[in-house]
Amino acid sequence: MKKNCIVAQSGGPTAAINASLAGVISGILESSFFDEIYGSVHGIEGILNHNLISLSDLFQNNGDAVSRLMTTPAMYLGSCRYRLKSYEETPEIYEQIFQFLEEKEVQAFFYIGGNDSMDTVLKLSQYGAHINSPIQFIGIPKTIDNDLVCTDHTPGYGSAAKYIATTLQEIAYDAYIYPVPSITIVEIMGRDAGWLTAASALARANGMGAPHLIYLPEAPFQTEQFIEDIKNAQKEHRNVIIAVSEGVRDEKGNYISATDTADAFGHNQLSGTGKTLEYLVKEHFSIKVRSVEINVLQRAAAHLTSKTDLEESFEEGKQATLFAQEGKTGIMVTINRTSDAPYQVSYSYAPIGDIANQEKKVPLSWIAENHCDITDALFTYMEPLIQGEPEVAYKKGTPAFLEVPHLMHK
């Protein structure tokens, strides 16, 4: 009997999630422990639909494919938003999954994803234990949101943070050119956790001063105080730059900009926090006010990533294959910081039950007392994660990302 394995990706994209996939593929191909490595296209749905591709065929002896994969954005294997119900509710789905895995002689299943994907790893490993299946389930974290527990930080966060800091710096240069006062509001992703918005502070490292005000969802957002904060900032700065999380909410917990729609996981879909605040600010100030939404690029900009992040993401994927060889299951790979300066980390794992459906927010002690800035401790935490610039190959003037024909079918 063969020992094959399957890897899949799920959730929202990051610029580093393919680096973790590259780590898994490298780990498998470099060892003789496993035979075939399959990729499940569109996460767990690829297993339900029998939509696998052979990564062994695609990447073995294929020149620079692995290194191009490292800097290819979004998910090479596609994603899904499929949420497994409990096995009591839908036993037939679990039977179908395990039957297919057994048919394919799968020993280990690697799932690269965020909170919701770890919930899938948890459920599959619990069902596996329930039926005494030998198949191992291992989670590899990724999320730009940096909101997974039991790990110092998550793959994808460092690159998003670097993109946000760099674009914030460029937006500040753009705002400073006119000799008239202005207010620029930059909306940054983060429904519940403020890690991404906090990363805007890294733009200050090179002397621009901006952003002058930072609002995270963890601290209640008070409209009147916001206007006061701006007036105070104007005493020092002609062109005030504000970083605000899409998820800021008032004392009652209502989003500043809420809509009625919800995704498959019951999350409210937000947009327009920046615009909402732009209109609010325009009511109080008769100067130029604009809002900029740093959109999907903060999770997809493979042209500007953190080398530290890509290397760690790769290593987490590789470590997952080593943990699989040791027989581990029901775990997620974790990264532990052993030193800030020099920055050093080690890799380990934690039981998936401790991680799934938990959420790590920015501690209030890392938010300034006035609620419109972050503390030095948070800056120190973030700074090492954005260091280094990986080489991105270009062809015909744009990045030579790895092609994804398997995602482009009608």
Added chain:
Amino acid sequence: MKKNCIVAQSGGPTAAINASLAGVISGILESSFFDEIYGSVHGIEGILNHNLISLSDLFQNNGDAVSRLMTTPAMYLGSCRYRLKSYEETPEIYEQIFQFLEEKEVQAFFYIGGNDSMDTVLKLSQYGAHINSPIQFIGIPKTIDNDLVCTDHTPGYGSAAKYIATTLQEIAYDAYIYPVPSITIVEIMGRDAGWLTAASALARANGMGAPHLIYLPEAPFQTEQFIEDIKNAQKEHRNVIIAVSEGVRDEKGNYISATDTADAFGHNQLSGTGKTLEYLVKEHFSIKVRSVEINVLQRAAAHLTSKTDLEESFEEGKQATLFAQEGKTGIMVTINRTSDAPYQVSYSYAPIGDIANQEKKVPLSWIAENHCDITDALFTYMEPLIQGEPEVAYKKGTPAFLEVPHLMHK
């Protein structure tokens, strides 16, 4: 008497306008023709307010300052939106300007900017001729809009085009990950000319296919046809990507998304074309629809520029100083393409009166007959302009742009 010169920047930023400034500074410092080179802070307003800085002091013998300036975004000298009235209307302003230039023993004035800045060069050179002043006025083009006449293309366009093509590619990767149909509308700058939106087609060079539909302001936008175009695209593509210019307008010439405000030059301020179309499309399709606005980053993203563009921008600045030494005035530096493959250019100049207040649009012959794509001829025109990646220095994880303390005063 000394022979000094002044350089200033005006209009909206581009990622390449500081490369032209670097070219002017290098041209002046490397020759002994001129004595001091001043920078006027905030365009012509710096002259009216006597706000000059000595670029000789700042850049002579200052290590890598010129090369860091090359990749610094927005305007090192700041900008303004000041529009000179005719000298019949405001003779005192012209007298004030020329008196100050004479005081400073200025022989040549270099103005780096777009259409409106060339209008300033025209008016000053006309007044100079009127009063028999020996002061020379030379325009150096820059505009991401690529809408200046008498020149093959404009500095800044190639970098914006590269940024747009790259981000479009990344947005396509982001859109392709889910196994469900979707429509993504990407709004790109360009009030009247479609050059920037056309550049989205360069994303196709590396096999992504996207964008599948492209709408420029030069061709009338028909809502019903737009919906039909999407239905046709859906026959081939699960995830349809659409690039649309902010300036698209209907057969009557009304912007799809118009507002009442206007800037100092009487241009309507537009925003929300993408959002408007998103809502329209949602009325016709019950699938995922989203719009992404490529915001100020398309003009400010110095971290992702075209080497070809930066080098040409530098050269145009340098050529301006050579034309000044030849005694030219009332001109704008131009770039002439002598060959597409291999791409070759030469530099020349044209009378400013032929350029100011003119606008070069995308010829209808370069727009596909179905009005939802561009032609190969336009692709061939654009492609050389985005080639090459300049080295950007990083420090502490973000780009080490040249600091601009003179723009950060309260």
